[in-house]
Amino acid sequence: MAVGRGGTKLKDIADLVGCSLATVSNAINGRGRMSEDMRREILAKCAELNFVPNSAGRSLRLQRADAVGVIYAPSFAELFGNIFYARIMEGLSETFGEAGLDLILGNRKDSDGLPSIVRQGKVDALVVLAGVFEADAYExxxxxxxxxxxxxxxxxxxEADAVTSDGFGGGRLVAEYLVREGHQNVRMVAYKNPLYNxxxxxxGFLSGLRASGVEAREDDVVIRISDNAEAGERVLDSLESGEAPTAVFAVNDTLAEYLATELQKRGKNVPGDVSLVGFDDDPIARRCEPALTTVGMDKRVFGSISAGLVLERLAKPEKPLVHHVQPTRMVIRDSVSNLGG
Incomplete structure (x- = not known):
């Protein structure tokens, strides 16, 4: 049988194999009851004729887009400059790709704040890279x-599934580690934005200090800042005070690296004058001088787990919501001195 000039169609495969259109469709989509020999014959014929199903037509029939949307704040230009989320995107892309789903980036919003890719029916689910969103954006x-x-x-x-790193456990690990290294007078520097992470x-940091026998009032221990420049000034001021901390825990590696640079500009030695710890174990932590002690996790796995939750939700829409907490670990390098504790 000759295939028409318009290219191979589902009917062509059915005629060549000698089965129904429904059987061909089921074989391609891994559904339906048929012999394995029939399924193999259909798939082999599809491969022989380079037959690719019309995904747009299938999506219309199944009311499915075969795509997942991703949104990020404030822009995707910043997303791909953020190694933490770039690695998560690798895990998302790989897992969704293996499942036959495309990723669509979409930050354009309609007047009610809903992403336009959702309103236009272009995606079956939405992944929110949430660590950089303001709280009111979730409304x-x-x-x-x-x-x-x-x-x-x-x-x-x-009402959403969620995947987070174990920030509480990680913060506690930092506190316990610093106390073991002999540090009692410590500070944590964190942004004022009240994000979950x-x-x-x-x-976790306050809990770890208290569990280790260190009196820790939040107002005394935590330095809340609006931006990195303020962090530099506040930390430098604290080092000139009578109660200078021996160690500082920065809420992420980017802030920790900035503090290391500013301290060195002012003639302060890390860890000689003050020890420094970050969070995330981004590549910047390894490049930092000295190499930064930090809290880490496998970000690619983080993305894969997130994609897995989406796939489970699409398969079982009514199942209970899941909040998966990904474990964290201490990564010991050179930015913390031992005070003989």
Whole structure:
């Protein structure tokens, strides 16, 4: 049988194999009851004729887009300059690709704040890279018509699956490590933005200090800042005070690297004058001088787990919401001195 000039069609495969259109469709999509010999014959014929199913037509029939949207704040230009989220995107892309789903980036919003890719029916689910969103940005997602997965953030009032790093456990690990190294007078530097991740790291750090026998009032230990420049000034001021800290825990590696640079500009030695710890274990932590002690996790796995939650939600829409907490670990390098504790 000759294939028409318009290219191979589903009917052509059915005629060549001698089966129904439904059987060909089921074989391609891994569904339906048929012999394995029939399924192999259909798939072999598709490969022989380079037959690619019309995904647009299939999506219309199944009311499915075969795509997942990703949103990020404030812009995707910044996303790809952020190694933390870039690695998470690798895990997302790989896992969704293996499942036959495309990723669509979409930060354009309609007047009600809902991403336009959702409103236009272009995606089956939405991944929110949440660690950089302001809290009020989540209000527009409350009535999202597709499943939502929060990645690197959690909002209890929002009906969404979530994947977060163990910020509380990581913060506690830092506190316990510093106390073991002999540091009693410590500070933590964190942004004023009340994001879930920031608050969890603060809570864990304070908990770890108290469990280690160090009196820790939040107002005395935590330095809240608006930006990195303010962090530099506040930390330098604290080092000139009568109660100068021997160690500083920065809420992320980017801030820690900035502090290391500013301290060295002012003639301060890390870790000789003050020890420094970060969070995330980004590549910048290894390049920092000295190499930065920090808290780490596998970010690519983080993305894969997030994609897995989305796939499970699409398969079982009514299953209970999941908040997966990914473990963290201490990564010991050269930026903390031992005070003989």
């Amino acid at each position: 527009s997602l409350r009535n999202c018509p597709v499943p939502v997965c929060m990645v690197d953030g959690h909002v209890g009032a929002l 920031i608050e969890q790291r603060i809570a």
